Amino acid sequence: MAIYKSASWTRARLLAASVPLLAIPTLLAAGPASAASGNVALVAYSTPKPAYAALISAFNSTAAGKGVNFSQSFGPSGTQATAVVNGLPADVVNFSLAPDMNKLVKAGLVSASWSQGSTGGMVTNSIVSFVVRKGNPKHIKSWADLVKPGVSVITPNPFSSGSAKWNLMAAYGAQLAQGKSKAQATAYLTQLLKHAAAQPSSASNALQTFLSGQGDVLLDYEDDALYAQRQGEPISIITPPQTILIQNPIAVPKNATNPAAAKAFVSFLLSTAGQKIWGKQGYRPVLAKVAAQFSFPKPQKLFLISSLGGWTKVNKVFFDPQTGVIAKIEQGLGASTSSG
Amino acid sequence: MLVRIAGPGLAITYLSLLVLLPIAAVLSKAFSGGLGALWSAVSQPEAVAALKLTLLCSLGVAAFNSVAGLVIAWMLVRDEFPGKRIVGAIIDLPFALPTVVAGLTLLSLYGPDSPFGVDVAGTPFGILLALAFVTLPFSVRSVQPVLVELDREAEEAAASLGATSAVTLRRIVLPSIAPAMLAGAGLAFARAVGEFGSVVLISGNLPFKTQVASSWIFSLSQSDDLSAAAAVSILLVAIALAVLVGIGLVRRRFNVDESI
Numbered sequence: 001m002a003i004y005k006s007a008s009w010t011r012a013r014l015l016a017a018s019v020p021l022l023a024i025p026t027l028l029a030a031g032p033a034s035a036a037s038g039n040v041a042l043v044a045y046s047t048p049k050p051a052y053a054a055l056i057s058a059f060n061s062t063a064a065g066k067g068v069n070f071s072q073s074f075g076p077s078g079t080q081a082t083a084v085v086n087g088l089p090a091d092v093v094n095f096s097l098a099p100d101m102n103k104l105v106k107a108g109l110v111s112a113s114w115s116q117g118s119t120g121g122m123v124t125n126s127i128v129s130f131v132v133r134k135g136n137p138k139h140i141k142s143w144a145d146l147v148k149p150g151v152s153v154i155t156p157n158p159f160s161s162g163s164a165k166w167n168l169m170a171a172y173g174a175q176l177a178q179g180k181s182k183a184q185a186t187a188y189l190t191q192l193l194k195h196a197a198a199q200p201s202s203a204s205n206a207l208q209t210f211l212s213g214q215g216d217v218l219l220d221y222e223d224d225a226l227y228a229q230r231q232g233e234p235i236s237i238i239t240p241p242q243t244i245l246i247q248n249p250i251a252v253p254k255n256a257t258n259p260a261a262a263k264a265f266v267s268f269l270l271s272t273a274g275q276k277i278w279g280k281q282g283y284r285p286v287l288a289k290v291a292a293q294f295s296f297p298k299p300q301k302l303f304l305i306s307s308l309g310g311w312t313k314v315n316k317v318f319f320d321p322q323t324g325v326i327a328k329i330e331q332g333l334g335a336s337t338s339s340g
Numbered sequence: 341m342l343v344r345i346a347g348p349g350l351a352i353t354y355l356s357l358l359v360l361l362p363i364a365a366v367l368s369k370a371f372s373g374g375l376g377a378l379w380s381a382v383s384q385p386e387a388v389a390a391l392k393l394t395l396l397c398s399l400g401v402a403a404f405n406s407v408a409g410l411v412i413a414w415m416l417v418r419d420e421f422p423g424k425r426i427v428g429a430i431i432d433l434p435f436a437l438p439t440v441v442a443g444l445t446l447l448s449l450y451g452p453d454s455p456f457g458v459d460v461a462g463t464p465f466g467i468l469l470a471l472a473f474v475t476l477p478f479s480v481r482s483v484q485p486v487l488v489e490l491d492r493e494a495e496e497a498a499a500s501l502g503a504t505s506a507v508t509l510r511r512i513v514l515p516s517i518a519p520a521m522l523a524g525a526g527l528a529f530a531r532a533v534g535e536f537g538s539v540v541l542i543s544g545n546l547p548f549k550t551q552v553a554s555s556w557i558f559s560l561s562q563s564d565d566l567s568a569a570a571a572v573s574i575l576l577v578a579i580a581l582a583v584l585v586g587i588g589l590v591r592r593r594f595n596v597d598e599s600i
Binding site: 076078079082103157159160161196197198199200201205208209212213214319320321322327330331333334 | 380384385386389444447448451452453461462540541544545546547548549551555558559560561562563564565568
């Protein structure tokens with residue numbers, strides 16, 4: 001995963017500033033598109049890869065999906081969005097969080113009304129969960145348990161991973177949900193990052209790090225944790241009493257080369273049949289009637305990113321790499337370790 | 341005739357497309373926010389900490405692998421032992437192994453669940469280990485051909501004149517292979533400063549503690565701060581270039597043909 005990441009980062013960087021190179025992917029894209037091969041280029045974040053294998057084969061057995069081929073690209077959400085902005089051909093884009101979709105809106109590739117659909121532009125939901133060692137030997141139940149002496153936490157680096165942003169906003173919002181003030185919630189984030197044994201560059205690296213034996217608790221997408229459990233990893237999943245509802249956006253870009261097949265695929269993903277498959281793969285369906293058929297744990301308090309001001313504001317206030325609250329916390333922790 | 345005319349032109353075009361143009365693109369991106377923005381990007385505390393760590397680790401690994409590489413190359417050239425050909429082939433494996441696989445493997449062997457009880461995950465030693473792994477082929481392969489060519493008669497003459505093996509090594513062998521060792525160290529250093537895949541898992545990636553420069557650059561790119569990412573990259577490239585040029589100057593003192 002990481003190698004792909006660094007490769008596409010280099011690609012993005014090179015493409016960004018050099019016009020002759022920019023033309024290359026566009027020219028390459030023109031070839032297969034003109035042939036009416038019914039190919040759909042799916043560009044998505046890393047975690048739903050196994051789910052898409054099941055979804056694509058189910059779609060291919062429907063009338064609308066018969067004979068549609070897929071080229072699939074999976075990688076960290078932010079990297080994927082940057083790659084599409086810089087010319088990676090895409091018929092369907094699925095990111096882990098809305099700001100990555102907004103990068104495409106800003107580049108004129110996705111309509112600003114992408115979030116107007118019946119599901120608000122979202123294809124799946126999930127929550128931030130605690131992943132612990134099998135049997136929960138450290139008795140982790142609440143956010144307060146994560147910052148007790150002797151407990152170490154793994155959460156990805158919030159400046160490189162969308163998943164880490166969900167995790168930290170879950171932690172912050174959980175404090176507010178318990179009646180704490182904003183200052184107290186920020187102080188909690190400082191404590192939490194102090195307990196971080198590692199901040200891997202992506203959600204998948206974070207899972208690998210945790211499975212290698214580091215840390216007592218991993219903050220992770222519920223769906224990713226369920227997948228790891230299905231793979232037989234020795235973990236237990238704890239649903240925090242208060243947590244955030246993760247919403248993953250999907251869209252068909254304006255410059256899609258095969259919009260008809262792409263739209264048919266997205267409709268399938270949002271259909272009852274499609275949502276059932278998502279549910280079986282560990283994602284919380286966005287259709288209430290399908291969600292009711294599954295028994296996902298119900299946290300006492302489930303809040304939305306909008307209750308914290310929405311991603312645009314949150315990104316600016318918390319995750320600006322130079323001036324954000326999180327950058328200041330990391331700098332404070334860094335200063336205290338280098339002087340002491 | 342055709343080759344003589346077209347050859348250099350093609351070579352320069354290829355080099356431009358492949359190396360100069362991308363570097364120029366990064367350079368222009370780095371300066372896109374002006375000098376002030378460039379300075380604030382490279383002087384930000386996270387960047388300074390990551391650069392310091394990366395340069396120290398890269399220097400350490402380049403120095404250490406120069407010696408380790410010499411020992412291994414010596415063994416491959418001068419010693420006969422069963423399986424020598426296999427060992428010779430294994431040297432290049434770090435190049436072939438995808439770095440992310442290398443990172444995972446190192447983490448499982450030298451992390452918390454280490455079968456040997458060696459846990460360097462989340463420490464600078466983990467970074468050194470990963471860098472030593474990926475740069476070893478440079479160190480071995482740059483001295484090996486020189487050792488093959490080395491005139492053994494000079495060593496034998498030194499020995500017959502009563503020089504101890506330590507003196508022979510210092511006065512006869514080292515001066516001949518020092519330029520090659522330096523070249524290998526330069527390549528190892530340049531590779532190490534930009535390494536990402538193999539390092540990022542075992543390092544733990546903690547800001548100010550174990551986050552390397554390439555990972556900080558990756559964070560900046562993911563946070564949509566491409567000009568800051570380019571600024572830190574350019575500083576890394578400049579340092580690597582300065583080291584390579586410096587090594588070239590030192591090599592000159594050994595009267596080595598610069599084109600090698």
